[in-house]
Amino acid sequence: MARQTIAKRTIAERIAERLNLGQTQALQVIQSFLDEIIDELARGNRIEFRDFGVFETVERKPRMALNPKTLEKVPVGRKVVVKFKVGRLMKDKVARLNKPADAVPPPAAPPAPPATP
Numbered sequence: 279m280a281r282q283t284i285a286k287r288t289i290a291e292r293i294a295e296r297l298n299l300g301q302t303q304a305l306q307v308i309q310s311f312l313d314e315i316i317d318e319l320a321r322g323n324r325i326e327f328r329d330f331g332v333f334e335t336v337e338r339k340p341r342m343a344l345n346p347k348t349l350e351k352v353p354v355g356r357k358v359v360v361k362f363k364v365g366r367l368m369k370d371k372v373a374r375l376n377k378p379a380d381a382v383p384p385p386a387a388p389p390a391p392p393a394t395p
Contacts, residue, residue, distance in 0.1 A: 286305070286308060286309075287301075287305065289308065290304040290305040290308050291304070293307075293308070315333060319333060319334075319335055319360055322335055327365065328365065329365045329366050329367035329368070330365045330367065330368055331362055331363055331364045331365040331368060332362070332363045332365070333360060333361070333362050334360070334361055334363075335358050335359070335360055335361070336358070336359060336361045337356060337357075337358050338356065338357050338358070338359055339356055340353065340354065340355050340356045341353075341354050342354070
C-alpha cells in the first residue's frame with residue numbers, strides 16, 4: 279500500500295461533500311478547530327478526544343548532549359514539547375495496517391436463533 283500525504287484542503291473537501299457545506303466553510307471550521315487546539319496547548323492545557331487521543335505539553339529537562347561532529351558535550355536547555363497519546367479507536371485501526379488483508383478475520387456472524395421443537 280502506497281503512503282500518501284493528505285493535505286488539510288483534501289480533508290476539507292471530503293467534509294464539505296459529506297456535510298453539504300462549501301469548501302471554504304469547511305476549511306474555516308477545520309482551521310478554527312486547529313487554532314483552538316494550539317491555543318489550549320499554549321495555555322498548558324490537556325486536550326482529550328475520546329477514542330482518538332490526548333494532546334498535552336510536557337517539559338523536557340535540561341541535559342548534556344554530544345555534538346556528533348566534534349563529540350563535544352553541549353548543554354541543551356529546558357523546553358516544552360507537545361506529546362500525543364493515541365486513543366483506542368485510532369490504535370485499533372492503525373494496527374490493521376500490520377496484518378495482511380487475507381489475515382484479517384471476517385466479522386463474526388450473529389448467533390443462530392434457537393431451534394423450536
